[in-house]
Amino acid sequence: MEIPEADRAHLLLLRRRAEEALQGKLVELSDLTNKDFQYLLHELQVHQTELVMQNAELRRVQLELETSLDRYSDLYNFAPAGYCTISRKDRILEANKTLAVLLGVEKKNLIHNTLSHFVAREYQDKYYLHRQRAFENRLPQASEIRLVKPDGEGIFVRLESQISQNAENQLMVMLIDITRQRELQQHLVEQREQERKKLAQDLHDGPVQALAAINFALRGILMDHPGSSLAPSLEEIQASVREQLQVLRDYSIDLRPALLAHLGLELAIRAHVESFQVKFPRIFLRMDLQPTGTLLPETTSVALYRICQEAFLNISKHASTTATEVSVRLLQEDHQVHLEICDNGEGFDLPEDWLDFINDGRLGLLGMRERAEAVGGQLEILSSRGNGTCVKAAVPH
16 A cells, blocks of 8 residues: 555654654654654664664674784785885885895884895895886886895895786885795806816816827827828828817817916906907907906806806807907996997897797806806896897806
8 A cells, every 4th residue: 555645754754753863862752643653663673673783794794804804914924925015215115024034124124114225235226127117117027136134144036026006106026035046056057167177177188188199199100101101191180180189178178268267257258259259250359358367256257257158159159140240348346247248240039038048949048147146146138139139247246
């Protein structure tokens, strides 16, 4: 049965009075009938029941939210990687406990501090560029840098950063400790160098000595029998022995250059570049090599020399027909040794990820990076098709 419009308005007025009464307001009751009082009481009871049910639902939702928040907080704080949110000015706005443990400080001391405060001096520029690219390009960025704890201990971390979805002026950063990985890399590089050293020694003591003895014996036979009909054949054999003897000596030098150990990195690189010039005389070579003597640690010298070797090997393989100029620079500044090798050959398109070098068959480039990182350095390769290639290594000393 449909309620008349006048009755509906009257009931609505009664309901409004019931709600006002629940709110503690004074309500005029003198004009109400018994029937109105009964309806008003009924409305109050119904409204109270609704409020109780709503309150119970709100408490349930609040409990679920608190439980979810606690679960999220635990996942965030005890994640295996360090997490933080930083502002454009590098202020740490939020950080998890893992990051505090990683940096050796209390979590409260991280907030409002700068992340660059923990970045090693030689990696400050790299970290600054990492941050700038993340904010400007609006794309995820990844870098590997060295951090220094308050007690002076250094650690290597991989940074992965991207713009916050909720605030475009904030950067979410994940830090993964890769110190152990770097130590293993260095161990593998050192082990490889020991194997090279042993192989060079074995070549010198074995095949090289044997061929030298054969060459000496052939020279003696030719001197004792100058007019022999076998002389031409023996001379051909002697020439072949000398050629193979030189090849093995070159291999031995590449495996373990004596100049590197006795006279230092600068002279070893100079000798290697000059031997390249003999093989490719049409390429103009420009050298700017700062004397290093034998003051550099052996691991640093070996790493940079191997990078030089690999860079020139790549030039001989991929740019010897197109390059007309190659420049080599070696200098020391700000507690770092810098090696830069550039050519104006055809160049190539750089992949987005270093691991793509494996798929492209450029294992030498990946090996150069591993050598630089194994001694705490970094390697940068600049190249594009038609614009040559530049290999830049920076290693602390």
